[in-house]
Amino acid sequence: xxxxxxxxxxxxxxxxxxxxxxxxxxxxxxxxxxxxxxxxxxxxxxxxxxxxxxxxxxxxxxxxxxxxxxxxxxxxxxxxxxxxxxxxxxxxxxxxxxxxxxxxxxxxxxxxxxxxxxxxxxxxxxxxxxxxxxxxxxxxxxxxxxxxxxxxxxxxxxxxxxxxxxxxxxxxxxxxxxxxxxxxxxxxxxxxxxxxxxxxxxxxxxxxxxxxxxxxxxxxxxxxxxxxxxxxxxxxxxxxxxxxxxxxxx
Amino acid sequence: xxxxxxxxxxxxxxxxxxxxxxxxxxxxxxxxxxxxxxxxxxxxxxxxxxxxxxxxxxxxxxxxxxxxxxxxxxxxxxxx
Numbered sequence: 001x002x003x004x005x006x007x008x009x010x011x012x013x014x015x016x017x018x019x020x021x022x023x024x025x026x027x028x029x030x031x032x033x034x035x036x037x038x039x040x041x042x043x044x045x046x047x048x049x050x051x052x053x054x055x056x057x058x059x060x061x062x063x064x065x066x067x068x069x070x071x072x073x074x075x076x077x078x079x080x081x082x083x084x085x086x087x088x089x090x091x092x093x094x095x096x097x098x099x100x101x102x103x104x105x106x107x108x109x110x111x112x113x114x115x116x117x118x119x120x121x122x123x124x125x126x127x128x129x130x131x132x133x134x135x136x137x138x139x140x141x142x143x144x145x146x147x148x149x150x151x152x153x154x155x156x157x158x159x160x161x162x163x164x165x166x167x168x169x170x171x172x173x174x175x176x177x178x179x180x181x182x183x184x185x186x187x188x189x190x191x192x193x194x195x196x197x198x199x200x201x202x203x204x205x206x207x208x209x210x211x212x213x214x215x216x217x218x219x220x221x222x223x224x225x226x227x228x229x230x231x232x233x234x235x236x237x238x239x240x241x242x243x244x245x246x247x248x249x250x
Numbered sequence: 251x252x253x254x255x256x257x258x259x260x261x262x263x264x265x266x267x268x269x270x271x272x273x274x275x276x277x278x279x280x281x282x283x284x285x286x287x288x289x290x291x292x293x294x295x296x297x298x299x300x301x302x303x304x305x306x307x308x309x310x311x312x313x314x315x316x317x318x319x320x321x322x323x324x325x326x327x328x329x330x
Contacts, residue, residue, distance in 0.1 A: 006295055014301035021260035026267065030328070038267045038285060038325035046320040047293065062294065065314045 005052065005061030012075070019043065019077065042078040049073055055111045056118070098124050098189050103161070104153050112145055119143040124157045124189060125213075131157075160197070160233050162188040165243035168217060181223035183209060184245075186216040186231065193233040200230040256294065259303030266305075267325060285325045290318035 023040055030037040048063040048070045063070030100108075100116050103124045108116075119142045121127050130139055131154055140147045168183040184201070191197060192211045199206045201220045206229075210217040216231065225245050232238035257265070270285055294302045306318055 010299070011295065011301070014295055014299060015259070018259035018263075018301045018303070021258070022263040025260060025264045029264075029268075037271070037328055039328050041284070041324045041326050043321070043323035045291070045293070045322075048317050048319050063317050065316050067317060070317065 005050070005059040008051075008058040008060050008073075011047075011060060015045070015075070016077070040079055042076070044074065044076040047073040047075060056114050057111075098161070100124060100127060103157060103189075107153055107156055108145075108149065112149065115143045115145055127154065127157055158190060158193075159237055160188065160190040160193075160231050160239045162186055162191075162229070162231060162239055162241035162243075164188075165229065165241070165245070167245050181220055183217055183219045184229075184243075186218060186229070187214060188231075188239075189214055190233065190237075191216050191231060193237065195234075198232045200232075202227040202229075256292075256296075256302045256304055258296075258300045259293070262291075262303050262305065263323070282327050284327065286323070287325075288322045289320070291321040292316070293319050 019040060026037045026039070047060070048067075049060040049072075050063065050067075051071050051073070052059050052061065060073065099122055101113055104113065116122075116127070119139065121130065121139070121143070127139070136147060136150055136154055139145070140150045143150070145153075164187050166185050166187075168185045184206075186199070190213065192213050196208055197211055197216060199208055199216060199218045201218070201224055204221060206218040206220045208216060208218050226243060228240055228242045230238055230240045266287065267285065270282060290306050292302075292304045292306065296302050303321070
């Protein structure tokens with residue numbers, strides 16, 4: 001059987017990493033006293049290779065001896081300015097919350113996650129926004145994901161998730177009243193769905209001092225070092241998580 | 251028989267450019283401004299994921315050699 005070769009994405013990452021390294025080495029030599037050095041302006045590579053698909057991954061296999069029929073991939077790279085970087089990464093900054101990989105790594109296969117990324121969906125918040133705007137059918141058509149798998153992923157995407165719980169430091173975020181235990185900061189995603197979430201710590205309701213999609217600041221009515229908590233964002237969406245404040249934060 | 255070590259692409263590029271900078275380039279009246287390279291290049295990905303890029307070895311190529319890819323790059327000289 002023919003070897004599938006190397007994912008094209010991996011080749012491009014290896015190429016850009018080598019160019020970064022060349023640029024850093026030349027800059028270092030200039031700082032070390034070399035009177036003249038070079039900055040990369042642009043670079044093109046005509047790569048003689050065979051191109052194939054394995055699932056949704058584009059693979060390349062370098063042309064071998066006597067391979068007159070190999071394809072040529074023309075890669076052209078150029079340096080860009082900081083404003084251009086910022087312009088191109090703006091969408092990444094606006095991606096709040098977990099990536100689809102973090103949220104669905106155990107629910108969707110690598111191939112299905114890649115198809116979502118190809119459709120430009122990298123975060124759960126993007127997926128939910130898109131679902132509200134266009135509906136699951138359109139996302140399924142663009143990403144070529146089976147609609148039932150996508151619906152299951154979207155249902156999972158709507159559920160609240162607690163990633164960790166820490167004691168809130170005395171940073172003025174919560175008014176300190178003598179005798180009251182320190183508030184808790186609950187981090188995760190989908191922690192608020194329109195209205196105020198309800199939080200139970202060890203089965204007892206805790207006051208929510210501040211709520212955002214990714215963080216809740218809650219005031220337990222007694223000091224609890226470890227136990228379980230429940231966050232309910234809507235009558236049918238809740239999550240339970242255990243926590244231990246005595247553990248070192250990771 | 252000796253084998254020629256295969257270098258990462260970055261080392262090959264830096265080596266090529268360094269050979270173009272005379273020791274006292276900054277002191278002379280005429281300086282190198284831009285450099286444009288157009289080379290046949292043997293590209294291969296090493297087991298550790300680094301991209302190896304080497305100019306052709308100094309010998310006649312045979313039918314047993316893989317066809318090289320081609321690199322075209324331009325660099326702008328900057329004062330150190």
